[in-house]
Amino acid sequence: MDPLVMAAGTALVGAMATDAWQQARSSAVALWRRVHPQRVPAIEEELADVRAEVLAAREAGDSEVEAGLAADWQRRLRRLLRDDPSLADELRRVLDEELTPLLPSTEAPRIGSVEMKARASGRARIYQAAGNQTINES
Numbered sequence: 001m002d003p004l005v006m007a008a009g010t011a012l013v014g015a016m017a018t019d020a021w022q023q024a025r026s027s028a029v030a031l032w033r034r035v036h037p038q039r040v041p042a043i044e045e046e047l048a049d050v051r052a053e054v055l056a057a058r059e060a061g062d063s064e065v066e067a068g069l070a071a072d073w074q075r076r077l078r079r080l081l082r083d084d085p086s087l088a089d090e091l092r093r094v095l096d097e098e099l100t101p102l103l104p105s106t107e108a109p110r111i112g113s114v115e116m117k118a119r120a121s122g123r124a125r126i127y128q129a130a131g132n133q134t135i136n137e138s
Contacts, residue, residue, distance in 0.1 A: 005081065008091055011099035014052040017058055020102045026049075027098040031077075031091065035084045063085060069096030 015024035025047045050069055051098060057065035081087055098106045118126040 005077045008095045010070045013070040015102040017054045027094050
């Protein structure tokens with residue numbers, strides 16, 4: 001999955017648990033308004049539901065629920081970018097300037113990009129992943 005989409009979905013869900021959740025909601029709604037204005041009322045309602053779910057998950061200490069919610073919004077953002085690829089620059093701006101600053105300092109570091117470097121020589125193999133990795137060798 002696109003690192004931008006992953007970061008934005010995670011930041012959006014994380015920001016929903018803050019006191020500034022209305023700003024996070026407005027930022028997300030503005031993206032949909034540009035591509036699918038007819039879906040804005042549904043997105044607004046879904047974001048309010050997400051806030052309630054995130055708060056309940058945090059209260060219960062259930063990080064899996066929060067991760068699932070982030071994955072759901074990552075998929076939604078990926079579809080939004082698929083429908084309008086020119087929205088990528090705006091999504092990056094929203095992530096950097098609007099969502100990430102809303103996060104507590106303990107959460108902000110997990111939002112962002114992953115940079116991996118490796119050097120191989122001879123017959124060495126390098127396997128790197130910022131997520132799940134499956135290697136099928138014959």
